[in-house]
Amino acid sequence: MSASSLVLASGNAGKLREFSHLLAPLGIEPMPQGQLGVSDAEETGLTFVENALIKARHAAEVTGLPALADDSGIEVDALGGEPGIYSARFAARRQQGSGDGDNNAALLAALEGVPEQARTARYWCVLVYLRHAADPVPIIVQASWEGRVLDAPQGEGGFGYDPLFWLPEHGMTAAALDAETKNRLSHRGRAMQQLLEALAAQSGQA
Numbered sequence: 291m292s293a294s295s296l297v298l299a300s301g302n303a304g305k306l307r308e309f310s311h312l313l314a315p316l317g318i319e320p321m322p323q324g325q326l327g328v329s330d331a332e333e334t335g336l337t338f339v340e341n342a343l344i345k346a347r348h349a350a351e352v353t354g355l356p357a358l359a360d361d362s363g364i365e366v367d368a369l370g371g372e373p374g375i376y377s378a379r380f381a382a383r384r385q386q387g388s389g390d391g392d393n394n395a396a397l398l399a400a401l402e403g404v405p406e407q408a409r410t411a412r413y414w415c416v417l418v419y420l421r422h423a424a425d426p427v428p429i430i431v432q433a434s435w436e437g438r439v440l441d442a443p444q445g446e447g448g449f450g451y452d453p454l455f456w457l458p459e460h461g462m463t464a465a466a467l468d469a470e471t472k473n474r475l476s477h478r479g480r481a482m483q484q485l486l487e488a489l490a491a492q493s494g495q496a
C-alpha cells in the first residue's frame with residue numbers, strides 16, 4: 291500500500307474517520323471515493339465478502355487507484371442473524387426511514403421484549419484490498435466483535451449502531467469508547483491489523 295494513493299471505497303464518514311486513524315501511523319491517508327467522483331456501488335452481493343469486492347472493484351475501476359473497501363454489519367442472534375449484510379438498509383427495508391438513527395430505532399423495535407441475556411450480537415467487518423480493478427488476488431480479511439444490543443442508546447462517539455452496542459467487559463457502549471480504544475478492539479481495527487500483516491507478507495514475497 292503506497293503512502294499517497296489509496297481510494298477508500300466507502301461513502302461512510304464514520305468508517306473514513308476510523309480508517310484515517312488506523313492508517314495514519316503508516317503515513318497513508320486514504321482518499322474517500324466521493325472526493326474522486328466515485329458514486330456508491332450497488333451492494334448486490336449475498337455476503338460481506340461479495341459486497342466488499344464489488345465496492346473495491348468499482349472504486350478501483352473509476353479511479354485507476356488501489357482500493358480498500360469495508361463491508362460490515364451487525365448480526366443479532368435473537369433475529370436469526372439479521373440484519374447482517376442488510377444493516378445499513380435495515381430501517382429502509384421495513385419502511386421505517388433511513389440512516390443511523392432510524393436503523394437504531396428499527397433495531398430496538400425488532401428486539402422489543404427480548405431480555406438482556408438474549409440480546410447477544412456481533413459486528414462483522416470484511417476488508418478487501420485490490421491493487422487494481424482486475425487484481426486476481428485480492429487480499430480479503432475479516433474479524434468480528436462480540437457485544438449485546440442495549441435497550442436504549444448510550445454514548446456520543448462512533449457511528450451506526452454503536453450507541454446500542456453494549457460491551458459487557460467494558461461496561462459501556464461502543465459509542466462511549468474513545469476512538470483509539472474502539473480501533474484497538476473493534477472488528478474493523480482487528481481486520482485492519484490482519485490486512486497490514488497480509489500486505490507485509492505480500493511485499494516480502496515480491
Ligand SMILES: O=c1nc[nH]c2c1ncn2[C@H]1C[C@H](O)[C@@H](COP(=O)(O)OP(=O)(O)OP(=O)(O)O)O1
Nearest residue numbers: 300301302360361362363364377378449450451452
Ligand atoms: O463500527 C461500527 N459501528 C457501528 N455500526 C457499524 C460499524 N460497522 C458497521 N456498522 C453498521 C453501519 C451500517 O449500518 C452497516 C455497514 O454497512 P455498509 O454497507 O458496510 O456501509 P455503509 O453503507 O454505511 O457505507 P459504504 O458501503 O459506502 O462503505 O453496519
Ligand SMILES: [Mg+2]
Nearest residue numbers: 330333361378
Ligand atoms: Mg453500504
